[in-house]
Amino acid sequence: MSAIETQPAVQDAAPARPRWQVLLVRPETMTFVLLVLGIFAGGLLSPFFLDINYILKSFTLYAEFAIVALVLTMVIIGGEIDLSPAANMALSACIFAWLQQAGVPIPVAVLIGLASGLVMGTINGLMVIGLQLPSIIVTIGTLTLYRGLAQIIAGDKSIRVPEWFIGVDRIMVAGIPLPVVIFIALAIGLGVVLGGTIFGRQIYQIGTNEVAARHAGIRSARIKFGLFLLVGIVASIAGIMTASRLGSVRYDLGLGGELQMVLMAMLGGTYIFGGRGTILGTFLAAWLLVIVSTGMIVANVLPAVQLVVLGSLLIVSIIATNFIYSRTQR
Amino acid sequence: MSFLATLFRRREAGIAVMIVLFCLAVGIAKPQFLTLDQMRIILLLTPLIMIGAMGQMMVIVARHVDLSIGSTLGVSAMVSGMLYRFDATWLGFDVPWWTGIPLSIVVGALLGLANGVLIQLFRLPAIIVTLGTLSLYRGLTFIISNAKQIDRQWIPSELKGLSQTSPILGIPWIIFIAFGIAILTYVFLMHTRLGRQVYAIGSNPVAAPLRGINVTQVTLLVFTLSGALAGLAGILYASRWGFVNPSNTGSGFEFQVIAAVVIGGVSINGGVGTVLGTVLGVLLLGCVAAALPLLGIPGTSQAAIYGAVILIALLIDRTVRQQGIASLRRARA
Numbered sequence: 001m002s003a004i005e006t007q008p009a010v011q012d013a014a015p016a017r018p019r020w021q022v023l024l025v026r027p028e029t030m031t032f033v034l035l036v037l038g039i040f041a042g043g044l045l046s047p048f049f050l051d052i053n054y055i056l057k058s059f060t061l062y063a064e065f066a067i068v069a070l071v072l073t074m075v076i077i078g079g080e081i082d083l084s085p086a087a088n089m090a091l092s093a094c095i096f097a098w099l100q101q102a103g104v105p106i107p108v109a110v111l112i113g114l115a116s117g118l119v120m121g122t123i124n125g126l127m128v129i130g131l132q133l134p135s136i137i138v139t140i141g142t143l144t145l146y147r148g149l150a151q152i153i154a155g156d157k158s159i160r161v162p163e164w165f166i167g168v169d170r171i172m173v174a175g176i177p178l179p180v181v182i183f184i185a186l187a188i189g190l191g192v193v194l195g196g197t198i199f200g201r202q203i204y205q206i207g208t209n210e211v212a213a214r215h216a217g218i219r220s221a222r223i224k225f226g227l228f229l230l231v232g233i234v235a236s237i238a239g240i241m242t243a244s245r246l247g248s249v250r251y252d253l254g255l256g257g258e259l260q261m262v263l264m265a266m267l268g269g270t271y272i273f274g275g276r277g278t279i280l281g282t283f284l285a286a287w288l289l290v291i292v293s294t295g296m297i298v299a300n301v302l303p304a305v306q307l308v309v310l311g312s313l314l315i316v317s318i319i320a321t322n323f324i325y326s327r328t329q330r
Numbered sequence: 331m332s333f334l335a336t337l338f339r340r341r342e343a344g345i346a347v348m349i350v351l352f353c354l355a356v357g358i359a360k361p362q363f364l365t366l367d368q369m370r371i372i373l374l375l376t377p378l379i380m381i382g383a384m385g386q387m388m389v390i391v392a393r394h395v396d397l398s399i400g401s402t403l404g405v406s407a408m409v410s411g412m413l414y415r416f417d418a419t420w421l422g423f424d425v426p427w428w429t430g431i432p433l434s435i436v437v438g439a440l441l442g443l444a445n446g447v448l449i450q451l452f453r454l455p456a457i458i459v460t461l462g463t464l465s466l467y468r469g470l471t472f473i474i475s476n477a478k479q480i481d482r483q484w485i486p487s488e489l490k491g492l493s494q495t496s497p498i499l500g501i502p503w504i505i506f507i508a509f510g511i512a513i514l515t516y517v518f519l520m521h522t523r524l525g526r527q528v529y530a531i532g533s534n535p536v537a538a539p540l541r542g543i544n545v546t547q548v549t550l551l552v553f554t555l556s557g558a559l560a561g562l563a564g565i566l567y568a569s570r571w572g573f574v575n576p577s578n579t580g581s582g583f584e585f586q587v588i589a590a591v592v593i594g595g596v597s598i599n600g601g602v603g604t605v606l607g608t609v610l611g612v613l614l615l616g617c618v619a620a621a622l623p624l625l626g627i628p629g630t631s632q633a634a635i636y637g638a639v640i641l642i643a644l645l646i647d648r649t650v651r652q653q654g655i656a657s658l659r660r661a662r663a
Binding site: 083131132141142144155266303304309311312 | 395469585628638
């Protein structure tokens with residue numbers, strides 16, 4: 001009798017996993033290893049590749065997407081998804097460029113561009129949280145709508161921005177291009193918020209089990225709405241940064257960017273069904289993606305093959321994270 | 331129950347009324363909209379979307395979504411285009427004009443099957459997988475074509491004839507093909523066991539396997555069919571436009587198709603949707619697309635309209651669902 005009673009207690013007392021094992025199953029570890037491998041492979045391809053300035057310069061091409069991907073990671077951890085930020089970037093950049101061309105002073109045009117990003121975030125938030133519609137399909141709709149509106153505003157022409165506004169990527173802060181600085185600063189800020197504050201932990205709880213989170217007194221609707229607003233405003237900042245980098249704005253600015261953003265989050269080990277993931281993972285994944293993309297450019301790989309590689313990477317990375325999580329669940 | 335509520339109940343009737351009202355409104359502003367010629371233009375705008383929509387509808391009824399069909403269309407059209415272009419070099423003879431039709435369908439079916447395998451066997455969300463394959467298949471199109479367009483002279487004239495010559499009433503073959511596919515889809519979904527199982531899976535994915543439904547088999551079938559229909563749309567694209575371009579062909583197709591399907595009353599939550607509704611949704615989009623140039627609205631605004639249509643349809647869907655729940659509660663009380 002007593003033997004039967006002690007049985008469960010024996011099972012409970014399974015030894016804790018050793019620290020190295022815990023570290024090994026963390027998804028960021030995989031990203032980090034891939035990153036190191038990527039740097040080695042890149043170094044073999046071309047000696048110029050290992051030049052830190054070259055990598056930083058290449059990163060500016062992806063910095064806008066990477067900045068949005070950081071916020072998108074939080075949305076995905078919260079159990080929702082937003083596919084519209086790339087279209088949001090295009091529309092806010094088009095609104096900004098069109099206004100400044102019409103004679104509105106640039107600071108005002110920038111502010112209106114940012115405000116439009118906020119409005120787009122609000123529309124997503126209202127449809128998803130207010131009306132309880134699934135976020136994937138809502139943001140597919142708004143993706144089409146925002147890019148379509150950008151096309152109406154800009155037509156098929158490209159709108160130039162004034163000379164002095166061009167070149168945010170050429171401003172150096174301590175030898176690092178400004179977009180990269182913004183990306184690193186935002187990553188540190190959001191990393192602290194997500195990992196170290198009650199607010200951040202609440203996002204994980206919502207993503208793990210929203211009903212339970214609500215019963216535990218977490219204002220899930222308010223938090224998720226806030227996240228959609230944050231994506232909206234950050235996407236419009238990224239859009240205007242892109243305008244400054246390219247020097248002109250077309251409606252197809254950032255076309256297909258949603259793939260790269262989701263890819264960065266997935267490669268960093270964010271779990272597509274919510275509740276797991278870290279900013280550090282997305283941070284590393286952004287660098288990994290830059291290394292892979294520039295590596296392919298250095299190796300003279302056709303842009304089309306890059307499309308194939310990016311698409312396959314996305315699928316492989318979700319299979320891998322799903323696999324890792326299903327193993328650690330047991 | 332008010333007349334309007336009944337109309338919303340029968341979603342197909344609601345869409346039909348919307349089509350009539352829309353055409354009348356445009357017709358009052360621009361009388362030339364209500365001519366037979368204009369009808370033909372509307373019909374000619376729709377066959378590709380209609381064929382794609384039939385596949386997408388099955389996928390959405392099964393509670394998935396397929397974002398990759400535009401790229402699937404591109405790959406399948408390009409494979410056939412390459413065959414037409416290089417048949418003499420590779421095979422030493424000219425292939426008959428119809429070879430592209432089965433070839434494109436098979437290519438599309440294989441790509442769709444690949445989606446289905448990833449989604450069903452690895453338990454991945456369809457939206458992310460097909461977002462990945464959207465990019466992957468588009469890249470494939472560039473690779474197999476070496477980023478070159480297949481020009482007009484390589485597409486067999488008989489194939490192009492499908493969109494130009496007509497068996498009856500001046501309506502080209504391609505439209506009969508589209509409606510034929512719609513009828514086949516109707517028969518499949520309404521009168522075969524497998525078809526009913528698609529609805530069962532979408533209504534309740536947990537209960538379906540408990541009732542002995544082979545969910546894996548049905549899901550794979552649905553994605554394969556969606557791919558095959560995108561493949562058929564691909565070869566008809568070559569027929570309709572007379573060229574295959576690696577970047578343009580099929581790009582944005584998925585949004586048009588999803589817009590048509592959701593406005594046709596197919597619920598994004600799965601389990602609900604009819605072929606008739608989808609056909610009407612496609613026709614409504616066709617009317618809108620045909621009316622824009624007449625009303626002097628530039629073609630650049632089309633994408634925005636598709637986006638708005640998707641969102642509006644989502645709102646209608648939600649209203650209908652809530653009314654349904656409310657009436658169930660009332661019936662129980």
